[in-house]
Amino acid sequence: MQQLLFMGSFPEAITFKVGIYVDWLVKWLMHNFGDIFNAISDGILWVLLKIEEFLLWVPWWGILLVIFLLGWRYKKITAGLLYAFLVLLIGSFGLWGYMMSTLSVVLTSVVISLIVGIPIGILMTYKDKLEIIVKPTLDAMQTMPGFVYLIPAVLLFGMGMVPAVIATTVYAIPPVIRLTNLGIKNVSKEMVEAAHSFGSSNWQTLYKVQLPQALPTIMTGINQTTMMALSMVVICSMIGARGLGMEVLIAINRIDIARGFESGVSIVILAIIIDRITQGIVNRHKVPQQ
């Protein structure tokens, strides 16, 4: 008794091994829904590989050119030049291929986030019940460290790029849902009524009035989702995602300062450029208000 109350360490008598049940659950899921998981896995892998293939098919100077043009269009010409130079720097570190792997996971996750997130954000404004479920879920998701998502992803999809995409998507999707919802909700009521008063259907009102009005807000959501995806991809190196994050991880394990520095700096560069360019796009899409 005394031992139970006063010892500094947690008593061994109180044990509850929950892990075994989770193991059962996963096995049960795999047994019954294995085909579904496989189909999802194959689908994601296919998209991912196509994107990566494409990124590697474009010649290196083509990528630099695109980045320059984006920087020029959405910021200014000096920004375009700077971004292109910075990406050139990543290539000169010998990390071009890793960068493309990282980018392809980010792009795949963002695309999935948009395809899933924007409709959810829209539906939430109409279906109160959906909102009651989704809102607290998003709150919970945003308080969780990204690290935690690795576990279910690995349990259900194993190691590699696919669970990385899934974990990244799940981690990065809240902002686009939230801001789509916010954007649609904030469209002036009178404007929506005006649309209805002319006999617009709900669809027409959505794509002729609400979506264009909400676009700047949705763009902000896309920017945030992209940035979160990038930060998560790095963490996903732990479950076997190739890319810049994996380089950092290896460098840490080997205490290889040179390699760590180069890959670390590359991630920072990527983050800055993606943020600046998407910010620029957001600003360009501001809707003039009354």
Add this chain to the structure above:
Amino acid sequence: MTVKVKVENLTKIFGRHPKATLKKLKGGLTKEEILKQTGHTVGINNVSFDVNDGEMFVIMGLSGSGKSTLIRCLNMLNVPTEGSIEVNGEDIVKYNKQELREFRQKKVAMVFQHFGLLTHRTVIRNVEYGLEIRGVPKEERYEKAKNMLATVGLEGWEDKYPSELSGGMQQRVGLARALANDPDILLMDEPFSALDPLIRRDMQLELLDIQAKLKKTIIFITHDVNEAFKLGDRVAVMKDGVIEQIGTPEEILANPVNEYIENFVQDVDKSKVVQAKHILFKPSALVSIKDGLKVAVKEMKTNGISSVFVVDSERKLRGLVTIDDTIKAMQDGKTLKDILIKDYFTTDPETYVQDLISKASSSKYPIAVVDETDKFMGIIMRVSVLSALT
């Protein structure tokens, strides 16, 4: 006159259980009691009225009296809790989704208090909106929208965004957008309230012009009694969701049915409502040019007046003679034609009394009212101008 819109026993209750609340309302509870007991708001309560084809029907009332609720029922932005709204004999409350969309696309258009313009679209694309929804081909709707913008005086502003326009211009866009659809019925919910007074006056006059040209049936909401009386062929006064009185501005001014309306019309600046035709009177003395001087003298003496208007056989106004001149002319052997005076004022019957004040105070003679063919209709005495203003 044909009835265009027939509203019967229309009630709208806001809240979760409008039908159940309706029973309580019918059971005799007041609006306040219902709000207290059930938390439901009675927007409008058992409202009935007709609007004639081509009429400008104004609904007036204080803020919160249910004006918006009522007008929004007329295109079903609000679904009434009970009652019927017949437009061209069809009850729009019974329409299904498709019928309602068609009705909104073709028969009715709304102008909003804060304009309700689509800020992400250019001016012309705003005006095109209704036509776009109807599926009118691009070229055609562009043409129509452009014409309509010209009608409201916004030529050359097609490619601007609403945010680049002043409030008055934005509401012109709102009006053009509504008219572009060529609706039978125009619903206007306090369209000029957000504009400053000078612009508001311009817009009111322009609306009257447009109305004279296009002959739409217009239902116009305002909380400004002067605006109501200036624009309305007939005016309905609302209070707490109920229509208290319906009538022409003159009827309401002359016979307010209760104290509420009396208080309301106290604010009326009558000079902007009362027109020459309302205060003219047909003088008992009138001389024809063919009559002799003797007749003229007799007319003036028996009526105790010192001057009289002279008309020709078609009742066209020829001039005025004074009693002194006439007696002198008889001695000098002149005729009536020789002594006609022209330095009196004339006015047409539509002129507002306000615009007669200066004429009335600077003339020795009554003002003659003549129609557009110069036909004599009557006279206005100085005193009647001044008394019409008080």
